Amino acid sequence: MKVRIGFEIHEQLATRTKLFCTSPADYRDAEPNTNVCEICLGMPGAKPMGVNAEAVEGAVAIALMLNCEIVQEPVYILRKHYDYPDLPSGYQRTSMPIGRNGELAGVGIWEVHLEEDPGKYDPVTGKVDYNRSGVPLVEIVTAPDITSPEEARAFMRELVKVLQYSRRVRREGGTMRVDVNVSIEDGARVEIKNINSIRGLYRALKFEITRQKNLRRRGKAVRRETRAYIEEQMITRSMRTKETAEDYRYIPDPDLPPLRITPELVERIRRELPEAPHQKLARFVEQYRISRDDAWAITSEPEMADAFEQVCTQVEPARAAAFFRHIIKKTLNYHNLSFAESGIRVEDIVQVLRAISEGRLSQQAGELVMRRVVEGERAAEVLREMSRVDEQSLVSAVEQAIHQNPGAVEDYRRGKQEAINYLVGQVMRITKGRADAARALELLRERLS
Numbered sequence: 001m002k003v004r005i006g007f008e009i010h011e012q013l014a015t016r017t018k019l020f021c022t023s024p025a026d027y028r029d030a031e032p033n034t035n036v037c038e039i040c041l042g043m044p045g046a047k048p049m050g051v052n053a054e055a056v057e058g059a060v061a062i063a064l065m066l067n068c069e070i071v072q073e074p075v076y077i078l079r080k081h082y083d084y085p086d087l088p089s090g091y092q093r094t095s096m097p098i099g100r101n102g103e104l105a106g107v108g109i110w111e112v113h114l115e116e117d118p119g120k121y122d123p124v125t126g127k128v129d130y131n132r133s134g135v136p137l138v139e140i141v142t143a144p145d146i147t148s149p150e151e152a153r154a155f156m157r158e159l160v161k162v163l164q165y166s167r168r169v170r171r172e173g174g175t176m177r178v179d180v181n182v183s184i185e186d187g188a189r190v191e192i193k194n195i196n197s198i199r200g201l202y203r204a205l206k207f208e209i210t211r212q213k214n215l216r217r218r219g220k221a222v223r224r225e226t227r228a229y230i231e232e233q234m235i236t237r238s239m240r241t242k243e244t245a246e247d248y249r250y251i252p253d254p255d256l257p258p259l260r261i262t263p264e265l266v267e268r269i270r271r272e273l274p275e276a277p278h279q280k281l282a283r284f285v286e287q288y289r290i291s292r293d294d295a296w297a298i299t300s301e302p303e304m305a306d307a308f309e310q311v312c313t314q315v316e317p318a319r320a321a322a323f324f325r326h327i328i329k330k331t332l333n334y335h336n337l338s339f340a341e342s343g344i345r346v347e348d349i350v351q352v353l354r355a356i357s358e359g360r361l362s363q364q365a366g367e368l369v370m371r372r373v374v375e376g377e378r379a380a381e382v383l384r385e386m387s388r389v390d391e392q393s394l395v396s397a398v399e400q401a402i403h404q405n406p407g408a409v410e411d412y413r414r415g416k417q418e419a420i421n422y423l424v425g426q427v428m429r430i431t432k433g434r435a436d437a438a439r440a441l442e443l444l445r446e447r448l449s
Helices: 053-065 149-166 198-217 263-272 277-288 292-298 302-311 317-335 346-357 363-374 379-386 391-404 406-413 419-430 437-448
Strands: 003-012 077-081 091-095 099-104 107-116 120-122 127-129 136-142 177-184 190-195 225-230 235-241
Touching: 003 149, 053 099, 053 107, 053 136, 053 149, 053 263, 099 149, 149 198, 149 277, 177 198, 190 198, 198 225, 198 235, 277 292, 277 302, 277 317, 292 302, 292 317, 302 317, 302 346, 317 346, 317 363, 346 363, 346 379, 363 379, 391 419, 391 437, 406 419, 406 437, 419 437
Parallel strands: 190 225
Antiparallel strands: 003 136, 003 177, 077 091, 091 107, 099 107, 107 136, 120 127, 177 190, 225 235
């Protein structure tokens, strides 16, 4: 059964103020309902200000990075009507398309819009926090070109990279929301609302595709509807019958003039665009002669890619690439941090790589140094403490590991070759990671033979 999947992705733009008023767009530290004004509360008689120019430029930049054509005719701001507590005015303002006919990773980008974020409604308590109301969103609508949860996950990872590289969206995380449209064999289209992680997206699609296939196998029709993803149970649940465009009663907002995106503005933004992640990846492979897998890992974050290029001015690129991919990425995953959040500095990386190349530090100890750097120490200080042990100290550590682990020694002498790996680990423990593991293995074999 052929599956068709399309997305409507919403991400907050990194602007100073909201889309139609001067209330701050950053509400992270604000008490509920304090980061608001008459406009974003939708009070009677309150008129929107002109559209936030910073938000318009951000949406144009993202559309260009997604290879879209920028719309030259007037772009009207529409009122999208629906009755929900998070919309104080009873409608949401959304623009007509700013960009059209783009493409990313083989998936068509139908449209890019500007939109205002609604408030945050808690259905359990019935309370609404309007601090988020009016924050600018970029909305990206894809063609239904995706055919599996695996393709969907890969596409979203690429899109997140593009948005991060644009430097136009918020970096603190937790602001992206994805609506997913799924149909099987051109049957009824089901929408899954407000998924907020790539993992959740993958699980929601796995469940929903299985649910629809089971209905069809039993001879039942798939109903056109809107469903919610219940993350704790990894299932989707029916919310309401799927709306059509007519249900929203779109009308141009009479309080806002249409946007005019001039060719001069588009050209200026195009000149200022950062290098896109897929372009940077291709350049790294060609310029630094590193593998595509190494380049893919390094370009996962713009800050990491920038740091790599700075390191390459002082360290051989292939050595640096391997260290970034296998040590730094592993360290970041261990601490659940991004490179930007980690506090790792270029000089920390260079100092560790030089210590390894000069034989003062083992590769394994290099990973321990980076862990301590992420925990707030400086590489130079850790390196003074962790410089590699000399031969005499290593021999002593080998003797200690043999003496303290007679069971592993006996297993090795009985033919269990894997027991010696345990003893190498004990040598590394005794030397606090400062030993050369290959030399420790060699000494253990000599001693145990």
